Amino acid sequence: MNEDLRSVASDIVEKARARGADEADAYIRSGVESSVSVRMGELEKLIEAGSRSVSIRVIKDKRTAVCNTSDLTPKALDELVQTAVELAKISEPDEFAGLPDKADLASDVDIALQLYDERIESLTVEEMKDIVLRAEQAAFDFDKRINNSEGADFGAERGLVVLANSLGFAGSFPYTAASFSVQVMADDEDGKKRNDYWYSAERLIHRLSSPEEVGRRAAARAVRKIGARKVSTREVPVVWDPVTAAGLAGVVSNAASGEALFKRSTFLADREGEAIASPLLNVVSDARLPAQLGSRPFDGEGVATRRNQLVTDGVFQHFLFDSYYARRLGRKTTGSAVRSGDAISIGGGNLVLEAGATAPEEIIGSVQDGLYLTTLMGFGINVTTGDFSRGAAGIWIENGELTYPVTEINVSGNLKDMLRDIEAVGSDLTWLAGTAAPTIKMARLTVSGL
Amino acid sequence: MTDSGRMAEAFFRDRYNIDGTVAADLIGVAMSRGGDHAELYFEHRQGSNITFEQQHVKTASRTTTQGVGVRVLQGDAIGYAYSEDLSRESMRRAADTAARIASRGDKAEPVDVMHYESANFYTPEAGTLSVPASDKVDLIRRADDAARAYDASIARVDVNFIDELKHVMIVTAGGRMAGDVQPLVRFNVSCLSEREGNRQNARWGGGGRMGMSYFETHTPEMLAREAARQATVLQSAIDAPAGTFPVVLAGGDSGILLHEAIGHGLEADFNRKRTSNYTDQVGNVVASELCTVVDDGTIKDSRGSINIDDEGNLPGYNVLIEDGVLKGYIQDHMSTKHFKVEPTGNGRRQSFKHYPMPRMTNTYMLAGQSAPEDIIRSVERGIYCVAFNGGQVNISNGDFVFSVTEGYMIEGGKVTAPIRNVNLIGNGPDVLRKVTAVGSDFALSDGRWTCGKDGQSVPVGVGIPTVLISGMTVGGTAIG
Numbered sequence: 001m002n003e004d005l006r007s008v009a010s011d012i013v014e015k016a017r018a019r020g021a022d023e024a025d026a027y028i029r030s031g032v033e034s035s036v037s038v039r040m041g042e043l044e045k046l047i048e049a050g051s052r053s054v055s056i057r058v059i060k061d062k063r064t065a066v067c068n069t070s071d072l073t074p075k076a077l078d079e080l081v082q083t084a085v086e087l088a089k090i091s092e093p094d095e096f097a098g099l100p101d102k103a104d105l106a107s108d109v110d111i112a113l114q115l116y117d118e119r120i121e122s123l124t125v126e127e128m129k130d131i132v133l134r135a136e137q138a139a140f141d142f143d144k145r146i147n148n149s150e151g152a153d154f155g156a157e158r159g160l161v162v163l164a165n166s167l168g169f170a171g172s173f174p175y176t177a178a179s180f181s182v183q184v185m186a187d188d189e190d191g192k193k194r195n196d197y198w199y200s201a202e203r204l205i206h207r208l209s210s211p212e213e214v215g216r217r218a219a220a221r222a223v224r225k226i227g228a229r230k231v232s233t234r235e236v237p238v239v240w241d242p243v244t245a246a247g248l249a250g251v252v253s254n255a256a257s258g259e260a261l262f263k264r265s266t267f268l269a270d271r272e273g274e275a276i277a278s279p280l281l282n283v284v285s286d287a288r289l290p291a292q293l294g295s296r297p298f299d300g301e302g303v304a305t306r307r308n309q310l311v312t313d314g315v316f317q318h319f320l321f322d323s324y325y326a327r328r329l330g331r332k333t334t335g336s337a338v339r340s341g342d343a344i345s346i347g348g349g350n351l352v353l354e355a356g357a358t359a360p361e362e363i364i365g366s367v368q369d370g371l372y373l374t375t376l377m378g379f380g381i382n383v384t385t386g387d388f389s390r391g392a393a394g395i396w397i398e399n400g401e402l403t404y405p406v407t408e409i410n411v412s413g414n415l416k417d418m419l420r421d422i423e424a425v426g427s428d429l430t431w432l433a434g435t436a437a438p439t440i441k442m443a444r445l446t447v448s449g450l
Numbered sequence: 451m452t453d454s455g456r457m458a459e460a461f462f463r464d465r466y467n468i469d470g471t472v473a474a475d476l477i478g479v480a481m482s483r484g485g486d487h488a489e490l491y492f493e494h495r496q497g498s499n500i501t502f503e504q505q506h507v508k509t510a511s512r513t514t515t516q517g518v519g520v521r522v523l524q525g526d527a528i529g530y531a532y533s534e535d536l537s538r539e540s541m542r543r544a545a546d547t548a549a550r551i552a553s554r555g556d557k558a559e560p561v562d563v564m565h566y567e568s569a570n571f572y573t574p575e576a577g578t579l580s581v582p583a584s585d586k587v588d589l590i591r592r593a594d595d596a597a598r599a600y601d602a603s604i605a606r607v608d609v610n611f612i613d614e615l616k617h618v619m620i621v622t623a624g625g626r627m628a629g630d631v632q633p634l635v636r637f638n639v640s641c642l643s644e645r646e647g648n649r650q651n652a653r654w655g656g657g658g659r660m661g662m663s664y665f666e667t668h669t670p671e672m673l674a675r676e677a678a679r680q681a682t683v684l685q686s687a688i689d690a691p692a693g694t695f696p697v698v699l700a701g702g703d704s705g706i707l708l709h710e711a712i713g714h715g716l717e718a719d720f721n722r723k724r725t726s727n728y729t730d731q732v733g734n735v736v737a738s739e740l741c742t743v744v745d746d747g748t749i750k751d752s753r754g755s756i757n758i759d760d761e762g763n764l765p766g767y768n769v770l771i772e773d774g775v776l777k778g779y780i781q782d783h784m785s786t787k788h789f790k791v792e793p794t795g796n797g798r799r800q801s802f803k804h805y806p807m808p809r810m811t812n813t814y815m816l817a818g819q820s821a822p823e824d825i826i827r828s829v830e831r832g833i834y835c836v837a838f839n840g841g842q843v844n845i846s847n848g849d850f851v852f853s854v855t856e857g858y859m860i861e862g863g864k865v866t867a868p869i870r871n872v873n874l875i876g877n878g879p880d881v882l883r884k885v886t887a888v889g890s891d892f893a894l895s896d897g898r899w900t901c902g903k904d905g906q907s908v909p910v911g912v913g914i915p916t917v918l919i920s921g922m923t924v925g926g927t928a929i930g
Contacts, residue, residue, distance in 0.1 A: 039723070042526070046551050049532040049544065051803065053515075066511040070534040076514075083512055090583040092507040150725050150846075185725060185846055193727060193846040233693040233929060263503070263606055264642055265651050324508075342499060342511035378851035379840035380873035380925065384642070384651040389690070389873035389925040391842070391851030408849050410875045410925025412692065446927045448692040448875075 005030060006172050008072065009164035012056055015081045017166055021058040021088070023099045024166045025301060027339045028054045028072075031159025036128040038136060039151035043129060055339055057301075058084045059098055063091035068342040099301065100323035102167045104333055106297055106304035109171035114291040117204040120158050120176040128154040131211045132180055138215025139184040143223045150183040150195065152215075161296070169302045177293060178205050179433070182218040186226055194228065196221035201433035204291050221374070224395065228405035230449040231396060237370035237423070238411060238445045239363055239397065242430035244373045245437035249353040251415065252283050255383050256310050257346045258321035258336075262328055267386035267416055268316055276316040277419035280356055283311040285320065287335065287349035294350035294434035300339030308334050308349065314419075322346050353437035356425025360439040363424045365400035371447055372397050373411065386415035392447075410448040418442055454757050455568035458629025461617045462492050466536045470563035473621040477561055479545035480522050481623055485529075485552035487783065488623040490545075491519040491760060492536075493802040496579055497614040502590045504606065510583060519802035520548040523784065527551050530805045563621055566628040568758040569765060572659035572751050574631030578613040581662055586611045589637070593670035597641050600678035603685065606642035607674070610655075611635075620762040630757040633659050634909060636897065639674045643681035650687075652680035652855060653839070656896035658751045668896065680837060680856050683868045690857065690872035690926025696832035697874065697922045698825055698860060702893035703838055705912030708743055709813050709901065710841035710850040711878035712736075716770050717796075717808040717903075718785030720845050727848045727879060731776050737882035739774040740818055747795055747811030753897035754812035754911030761797030761806050768794045770813075771882075782808040800906040810901060814913030818888025822916035825887045827863040833924055834858045834865050835874070848878030873925040881919055889916030 009026040016024035030052035037045035054077070055068045065087035069080050132152035140146050155178070162172040181199035188194060198218035200209035240248060260266035268276065287305035289295050299305055301323055309317050321329075322337035322344060338347045364372060377391035389412035395402045413421075426439035462468040473490055480488035497513040515534070518541055522529040529551025533544040578586070590609045597607040613636070619629040636657035643650045654677035656668050699707060712728075720726035728736065737743070747756050747765025756765045761783045769777050779785065782797035785808060798809035826834065834857060841852030853873050859866045894913035901910040 039526075043551070044526065045528045045530065045805070046548075047528075047530045047805070048547050049530075049803065051517075051532070051534055064509050066509055068511070068513040068515075070515045070517065080514075087510045087512060087583070090507075090587070091510045092587075094506055094508065148724055150723065193725070195725070195844070195846040230923075235929060263608065263640075264644065264649055265606075269649075342497070342513045344509075377844070377849075377875075378842045378853055378873050380851070380853040380871060382651070382871045384649050385870070387871045389853070389871060389927075391849070391873055391875040391925070393849075407847075408875055408877055408923065410692075410851075410873050410923055412690075412873070412925045412927050414927075446692045446925075446929060448694075448923050448925045450694055450923075 005160060005162045006164065006170050009162045010170055012054065012077055012081060013164050013166050016056065016058050016085065019081055019085045021060050021085055023059040024057065025099060026054060026056045026164050027300060028052065028162040029159060031157055033155065033157040035153060035155040036125055036132060037151050037153045038129060038132045040149055041133065041136065044151055046125065055342065056080055056084050058088050060085060060088040062093040062095060062097045063088045064094065064097045065091055066342045096324060096327040099165055099167055100303050100333055104303045105167065105169045106171060106302060109173065109297050111297050113288065113295045113297060115203050115295060116174045117176045119205045120156050120178060123156050128156065135180060135182045135211035135215040138212040139182050139219040142216045142219035145186040145223055145226065146184050146219050147187060148185045150185065152180065152182040154180040163298065163302050165302055171298055171302060173297055176203055178202060178208060180214065182215050184218050184222050186222050188226055194222055194225035196225060201293060203293055207291065225405045225407065228393065228407035230408050231406050231447065232450045233448050235444050235446050237367050238442045239367060239370065239372045240440045240442065241372065241374050242428060242437045242439055243432065244376055245353055245440045246432065246435040247376055249283050249351050249435065249437055251381055252310060253285060253351050256319050258319045258325035258329065259346050260383060261319050262325050265384045267383065271316050272318055274316055275314045277311055277314040278422035279314040280425045281311050281314050281419060281422050282354040284309050284352045284354060285349035286352060289350050292350045292434055294348065299335045299348060300337035300344055303333050303335040303337065305335040305349065320346050351435045355427050355429035355438045358424045358426055360426040360428045363426055363439050363441045364397055364402060367397040368399060370397045372402055388413050388415050388418060411445045412448065413445045454570065454574045454631040455629040457574055457631050458617045458619050459627065462619050468492060468536065470627060472538065473627060474561050474563045476541055476545045477621060477623050479542050480520050480549050481558035483549045483552040484556045485522045485524045485549065487523040489521055489761060490621040491802050492619040493517060494617045495614060498579055500583065500586055500590065500611040502609040505594060507587060517802040518544065520545045521805055522548045522551050524552045528805055532802050558623065561623060561625040563625050563627045566626045566762065568628050568630050569748065571748050571755045571757055572633065574633060578635050578661045579615050589665060589670045593639050593674035596671035597639060597674040597678040600675050601643065601682045603643040603645045603682060604641050604678050605644040608640040610638040620758065620760065622762050626762050628758045628762045633661055635660055635664055637670065637673055639677040641677040641681040643685055645685050648685060650681050650684035652677050652684065654680060655898055658753050658897040659755055660751045683856060687868040687870045689928040690869035691924055691928045692926045693924060694921045695924050696829045697919045698829060698832060698834045699914060699917045700834065700836045701889060701891045701915045702913060703895045704835060705814050705895055705914040706838050706841050706852055706899065708815055708914060709810060709912050710843040710852055711876065711881050712743060713810045713813045714843050714845050715848055715878055716779050718779035718781045718789065719808050721779055722785050722788045726845050728776065732778060734776055735774050736776045736879055737771050737774045738885040740885050740888045741771055741774055741882055742816040743771040744769050744816065745780055745796065745810050745813045749812050749911065752812050752894065752911045753909045756811060759795045759797045760799045763793040763795045763797060765795035765811060780808045780810060782806055798908050800908060804906045807903060809903065809908050810910050812911030812913065814894065815915065817890050817892035817915045820887045820889050822889040822891045825889055825916050825918045826860060826865060829860045829863060832860045834860050843878065850878055851875045869926065875923045875925060881922060884920045885917055886920045887918040891915050
């Protein structure tokens with residue numbers, strides 16, 4: 001199937017050239033997914049299907065068109081090529097349009113990144129069901145107060161990514177992914193429901209956490225919210241747990257998008273080489289880490305992926321680029337093109353907020369009155385200005401100890417100050433689905449409540 | 451009057467040779483191992499997107515997806531499979547895969563598939579896919595010009611013209627065959643205002659289940675000026691306050707609050723599983739008596755409207771809350787069986803790759819008695835919210851947030867300084883009890899919203915009159 005789809009992709013590129021395209025590439029994704037869901041010990045859902053899609057980009061007279069279809073019959077592919085070439089004509093000339101420079105294309109597409117686990121081919125529904133049943137049961141067994149479940153799901157996927165272009169590039173890589181999650185709830189004394197979840201997601205099955213560990217963790221997270229209350233409005237130190245800290249790294253990565261730079265819609269514009277954060281902060285986007293979900297040998301346009309250091313000791317290093325925005329701004333692509341459907345965007349890679357030296361207990365212990373942040377909600381991030389205002393929940397810290405749970409509060413600040421205010425970075429680097437972060441401490445944030 | 455159902459049936463028959471006989475055969479395969487119910491969802495979607503940046507068309511794109519989703523139900527369990535290949539062999543394989551959920555082994559009787567009439571709340575011919583791209587680019591350029599002319603500080607304008615035409619056909623184990631042809635257009639403008647190094651960004655846009663006629667009432671100039679106005683207003687924004695304050699929601703877009711605060715919690719799947727805070731609350735007072743909230747899939751040309759839901763039921767005008775009392779939930783097929791109630795026409799899904807769930811259509815609060823200006827005048831110190839960029843809710847307990855992109859202080863009964871982007875946080879049942887005034891100025895949002903649930907996105911509408919909430923937590927940075 002591997003060689004088959006490589007030749008399908010190369011044929012599409014040939015057809016596009018024959019129809020008058022100056023340059024073309026074809027990106028095919030083909031996969032099989034299956035999932036099993038249980039709830040309250042009973043089978044709830046079985047889903048199984050295979051799918052594939054092809055995305056073609058053509059450039060004619062510096063005009064770009066992208067077309068996408070799930071129909072891979074020869075007739076449909078002919079139509080796809082024809083539509084794309086015609087669509088390019090109505091686009092407008094753009095001197096920056098084009099495929100990547102040939103020199104940037106990956107020459108080591110077969111590099112061993114451990115992205116495929118053969119074990120997933122033979123994984124049965126019964127095995128998947130067993131894992132999620134055990135995980136859900138472990139959550140119920142963890143604490144009597146767990147009284148309901150929103151279910152536990154296992155999902156497995158295997159597939160192939162193929163790319164060919166008119167510069168002679170032809171590459172493919174097989175991938176697998178397996179994940180499972182559990183979500184359970186408990187009631188407050190007054191009946192208010194408190195829920196939480198936990199999960200594990202990996203490319204290789206043997207790296208998944210045990211069902212019992214995930215179930216217990218989900219239950220522990222739900223139970224510790226029982227009796228959660230609001231607090232009064234104040235400015236306090238905030239300790240971000242590894243989950244919320246990983247979210248913060250995601251915000252930095254979005255702000256480092258070359259597209260955002262071109263649009264001047266990032267607070268990091270014009271800040272390359274400057275200290276934008278505490279010297280304790282190091283953020284990396286790395287698509288070449290073995291066995292990680294964000295890894296891939298080449299990006300959505302065939303460029304070799306690599307390790308991109310975004311922030312080193314607090315200094316902002318550089319933006320992430322695909323070939324288009326790199327060319328527009330006179331930079332180099334960083335192998336960060338992401339292809340999905342008819343769109344090419346910037347992102348990808350495993351995002352790591354690198355570990356520091358401080359034990360997480362010591363970080364919590366250093367706070368007299370503050371918030372241990374475990375949950376963020378909503379869309380209140382303005383990357384242009386850096387304004388940050390999001391719904392939050394967590395646990396209040398008093399005299400260096402985690403005390404009572406808090407909810408229905410809001411944390412706000414401006415990212416420019418927030419990144420500088422990072423006072424401690426923990427040693428507890430925690431990986432979750434292609435991102436990793438430790439506990440971090442921020443000197444001050446506004447907590448809104450009563 | 452066009453019958454979109456018959457159009458969709460003809461489409462699948464002519465293009466893929468899928469008719470009632472083929473569908474009946476697939477239903478037979480789906481029910482071959484027993485099962486209480488099965489349905490087929492055929493879909494063909496064509497989409498187009500023109501991306502315009504820095505006064506140039508960056509990319510023109512087209513997407514075509516097609517496939518069939520097969521669902522088999524037994525008790526509370528779902529078997530689901532789909533195929534992108536609409537050949538008989540592949541579709542039968544998908545039906546057989548979905549059938550594996552059932553274990554009772556009683557083969558169902560063969561069904562006679564009969565046409566079922568869909569509604570007509572929008573016109574399929576209105577789709578914009580056949581409109582020459584140059585016409586769309588003309589509209590885009592008009593928007594670009596208007597935004598730049600609005601204010602000298604407008605340094606960047608990005609525009610997107612996104613449209614789609616979706617043919618769907620649903621066939622149920624009960625023998626019902628229904629279809630729809632769903633147009634959807636959306637026009638987005640993003641403006642950057644840059645003044646002495648201070649950059650502010652704002653987006654605006656709109657659309658609906660319409661074609662080019664949308665732009666007769668909502669010109670590209672209007673949409674662009676609105677984005678430019680919001681970006682410019684932010685230039686003089688002050689830090690928002692932190693703490694609990696009275697909040698006045700302007701009519702229209704603020705309906706996102708209802709969607710988050712109560713809409714999701716009333717989706718019947720959560721109540722069937724007893725995971726929503728509204729479980730067992732039908733008949734109880736859950737909001738101020740000033741509140742009457744409906745979910746209405748029948749609004750002409752609205753983004754959230756449908757002619758048939760994705761399980762083959764007609765959409766409805768469903769009263770969720772009447773004068774503060776909870777009347778009923780938003781249902782899908784599974785929940786109507788559980789609660790033994792009639793379908794509400796809310797079984798929706800993102801695509802053939804997804805199983806249906808109870809989903810909102812257009813959710814709004816009916817107009818009240820108060821004059822909007824009196825509502826503002828009644829507030830000594832508070833927040834006035836006009837535009838938003840999204841919200842999120844924890845269904846289990848009703849805690850929700852929404853992000854305000856255009857908001858102002860209210861001081862001494864007057865709207866004063868604009869505030870920086872701020873998040874509002876509250877608890878659904880709590881906030882709806884704190885509705886102390888409802889305006890007479892109902893407005894529907896202009897087709898901007900997409901609802902996400904369990905990883906599935908569907909277009910929705912929201913609406914609300916001007917409303918006063920006596921206290922809500924405002925997530926600003928200014929304390930005191």
